[in-house]
Amino acid sequence: MGRIRNILFIMADQLRADHLGCYGHPYIRTPNIDALAARGVRFTRAFVNSGVCGPSRMSYYTGRYPSTHGATWNRVPLSIGEVTMGEYLREQGRKLVLAGKTHVMPDHDGLRRLAIDGGTELGCLLYSGGFEEIDRYDGHHEPGEESGYPAYLRRHGYVSNDPWTDFVISARDEHGQAVSGWHMRNARYPALVAEPHSETAYMTDQALGFMRKMGDEPWVLHLSYVKPHWPYIAPAPYHNMYGIDQCLPVVRNEAEKRDAHPVVAAYRQQEESQSFATDECVRTVRPAYQGLITQLDDHLGRLFEYMEGAGLMRDTLIVLTADHGDFLGDHWLGEKELFYETIQRVPFIMVDPSTEADATRGSAEARMMESVDVLPTFLDALGLPQASHRLEGRSLLPLLRGATGTWRDCVFSELDYSYRRARLLVHKTPQTARAWSVRTERWRYVYWMDEPEQLYDLQADPDQFQDLGREATHAAVRAELRARLFDWFTRLKRRTTVTDAAVEKGTDAYKKAGVFYGQW
């Protein structure tokens, strides 16, 4: 093991922490991810800063909370005023390469406002959130020109204007009838695409091709899989690899529906929750979801094997994580977004090849991390300057290298549900459909704008069945957690146009600038 030259940042979309072997799932086979964990450190308390793809990823890519980066939901563009991972690397002569999904929505208005031509190199980078794209593939849409996947599919015999729609997420039922993976009832069938041509296989090939091409050149690669995110449909043999008896029990009970929090109740009225409320949906989807995870693991095995052979394991920092979990029927909910551990807690495995990290290999790390830590960690790993006036996370490297000092004792997450039907159901405007949450070792607290608070005692009630948000007995706990949130709001990084070092240099320096006020 040696010095860090490369970074491999692997993200799986909508992957629950409890759906990996090394995180304790009793049935899912993920031997390659488990082996990765054995090489490095597995964080048991890793949390996202939002339970939605877009804002969660933007926190990974900017090192900032949704309240500061401003891309608070999937359809909200990332302001060109925000500086991304790719830009920090580029400033230091490095590149950030993408294979897969980012969910960056380009800030067209901002580019127009500043008359930046989208066709220039800079324009392209700003459109893409700072990534140099080998292949950008955000998934769950028929891909456009940004991805080579449609052409690849056609080359392999999937002849169609919409090969993704017609083969990757389509199947045939018992009667030979074409059915769509958009309908969850069809998760039981194998996708029409052959496994070697599936999304996961294709994107792994892209990463392998990139690594081969780079040879001895150092690189930073974001390999970002669109699976196991819906549409829930897996190619054979993964589609029926697991039975429902090999799935975790659904975490829900009748009691939690009574007197539920208004916003949670509204989410339960959305179609995905209504669908997952039936046992049939859970029984059909969960095995396919698990199959997609084992498929992912198999391809990661292929990738890690190559890296081992090419000597890349010696000098590559590897992170594997997800942007959030998936309810899959837990709490009578589908999809994601809300403040349950199911959604907010993600797998986070980090392998630091340095000898300083040898002592922690194979260990579980219980100190809390959040998505905003990833960018500071990468900058630290490459010995690049930290933009402390913008970055709101902190490097995790010391945790892998034996640091024992004080560490954070809570993490934060946010939700903007303006775009969701739930907003209409609780009669909010696009400016008032917001929530912020703080999670300590024991508590999960949620502050909802113009709605009651939520509070869960994770020690007494790890499944979050009992919302103490309106219990008089817990008013003091809520007040204390609200104070934490208040303190967090005050510490967000707002003064982004000047470094802390420049402020230090400029402190009490007006006389040097030729200004002599205040003298008698």
Add this chain to the structure above:
Amino acid sequence: MGRIRNILFIMADQLRADHLGCYGHPYIRTPNIDALAARGVRFTRAFVNSGVCGPSRMSYYTGRYPSTHGATWNRVPLSIGEVTMGEYLREQGRKLVLAGKTHVMPDHDGLRRLAIDGGTELGCLLYSGGFEEIDRYDGHHEPGEESGYPAYLRRHGYVSNDPWTDFVISARDEHGQAVSGWHMRNARYPALVAEPHSETAYMTDQALGFMRKMGDEPWVLHLSYVKPHWPYIAPAPYHNMYGIDQCLPVVRNEAEKRDAHPVVAAYRQQEESQSFATDECVRTVRPAYQGLITQLDDHLGRLFEYMEGAGLMRDTLIVLTADHGDFLGDHWLGEKELFYETIQRVPFIMVDPSTEADATRGSAEARMMESVDVLPTFLDALGLPQASHRLEGRSLLPLLRGATGTWRDCVFSELDYSYRRARLLVHKTPQTARAWSVRTERWRYVYWMDEPEQLYDLQADPDQFQDLGREATHAAVRAELRARLFDWFTRLKRRTTVTDAAVEKGTDAYKKAGVFYGQW
């Protein structure tokens, strides 16, 4: 009186609200400003969003609080990600013209990052914060090329490389010795510059020239005087127009120095406060400060007379205000920044020429306004769209036109004292030298990061002599005001890249975008 075609936005730098005749000063003569108030509405509770030039002005120019616009102190550049008054006007085919001071610090890093050439029209606009500059003159420095003032001075016989330093802020003492206005002891002498060539006269001439040139074309002009801001030195006859017996008594007592708030105590150790702690300094400076105000009023008289004759009073919305006050020795302090009414409360006079506003002419308005309201007011006055996803203030026009609905019951202000010596004295980092304040009808509350709170009962103690921030008796009041501040933090406008209307349109619309998740 008719429809609003033009806007004249007048700002005086560091002008205390209580230093105008119409605001009750018993001695200062400001007949022209008083007449303006008689034509329109005088706000008795107008507050700035920061007691410092830069952040206060950026709140006027962006309609956003310092915590969102990010230019938290004088030397902090305004991010090019922020949209300014000039840009909003420009988008609608209007221009925002500047004569005088803005204190906009260009975001060089941002421009470099986005490869925007400062020499282009767009680059110039971004450098200047969206103003088209007739004459930019930020004051208290020898002006550079952005102002025609040095050349003007030389043309009028002030022969020097540094005519501002050598004539405008210089004087001769009793012995004929050249002395500098940088030393407050010299505020007693007349400036060497002749009054018609002074800063205030010059900038008024610029505004007059502009109005003449525009003729019947509509315009929006920011006429922004650098006076009565220090250096405190007035040309004859204004330098000795007032005696100390015509000044307000200094608001300070010995008791307030005992057990003072640590940050306030630290500000009292700064040179300007030490100087103003002596009676001699107060006695010398205050008359000159008052003279500068009457001088300003005389020139505004000249301007208003022209406007009357040219018919501009019929269709021009006029606002006259300041960016903050000036301690002038009150509370044993000099300069500004802290959360006293002396600093935070400013004059605010608005004349709406529309017939709808006739009923309120000459009245005093007690409803609270803050700097962030000015941009929404201007957009409203010109019938332009409000960017409700960015603007944090609200239009004041309805208040002048008889609206009686609910209105805000508190205002907010902030301080970043990272650049001040006070920070070093209280051992803070550039990230922890911050404060936020809420002011209700009765209370002034200040939350200091990592320092005790402050609380003043403005009803029982209008002079703010007694800080109740650490009194156990007032814990409940502080908690309630802290909750207000918390609520304010949650409502700051963060999602700036998409309009609220677009969010409404996109709500629950994923199926329209070809995404069909959640269906069984």
